[in-house]
Amino acid sequence: MPIAPVDMLCFSLYSAQHAMQAAYKPLLDPLGLTYPQYLVLSALWVQDDQTVGALGAQLALETNTLTPLLKRMEAAGLIARRRDKEDERQVRITLAPGGEALRQKAAHVPACFLEATGMSLPEVVALRDQVKGLRDRLKLKASS
């Protein structure tokens, strides 16, 4: 009667996410980045100078996760953190020289990961949207 982990949708997500981080490791280790740090930089490469809260909203992370993560990235010279002059409650995150430099060095990462999936771009996009749909439905239930 009970369902084995292997047969669960949730476990496929859980283990696929682990496999995904493992697949990123050889790409990110040479850059000295962890996967969440890579996400933060990716967000800043698209739009620099964001608040902690804005990054948290994009990445679905709480400040209690982001603050230590951002402090480590600041210590590594990847980003800068400073209080907003207009609203001293907010901390604005900007790219530091180290983070700018990685923009070029990490340019190949998306293509390498795509290759690792063994899927075509349309297939990847389709699966992404299905997974996004599931995520959004799960989050909807949580808020209601």
Add this chain to the structure above:
Amino acid sequence: MPIAPVDMLCFSLYSAQHAMQAAYKPLLDPLGLTYPQYLVLSALWVQDDQTVGALGAQLALETNTLTPLLKRMEAAGLIARRRDKEDERQVRITLAPGGEALRQKAAHVPACFLEATGMSLPEVVALRDQVKGLRDRLKLKASS
């Protein structure tokens, strides 16, 4: 040129897994379980008396993750850990009374999660297999 996290397949997996764990929380909190602990119990409900290594193989977790997790579950009276008499290197994990008792109390969990996905069973199975396929391809690359 850089891709925003929101558009990445990897990020959809990453955030969907977070949303999935959040969706399980209201189901598992009353049982006093975390999500990985629920996976361990699910594996034991299907097949009791497994070695640490066998559980690790099923759940794709290393012993350095499992050992502390299993010790917490032992302390909570969910499982028992003892050395195999035949091969003293192995530790066999069996259900303790607490873990047996939860089998009934957790019987509704899979259906509740299915409901939270807002998907039909065939849809869930199809998505699960797609995600499993991705996971297996990623793991294949890692081993080669």
Add this chain to the structure above:
DNA sequence: AGCGATTAAGTCGTGTACGATACATCTAGG
């Protein structure tokens, strides 16, 4: 029988994650 290689768990250090809470700053109603 005996010893090096292999295997199974465990330990340690670092980095996420998140609930609960604390703190500082801003904002709105009186």
Add this chain to the structure above:
DNA sequence: CCTAGATGTATCGTACACGACTTAATCGCT
């Protein structure tokens, strides 16, 4: 203005997750 509530970050405690390493037991080969 001035304080009660709201907002944005940060802190603390607990629980994964994994790389690198250690320890103990078994196996394989002579």
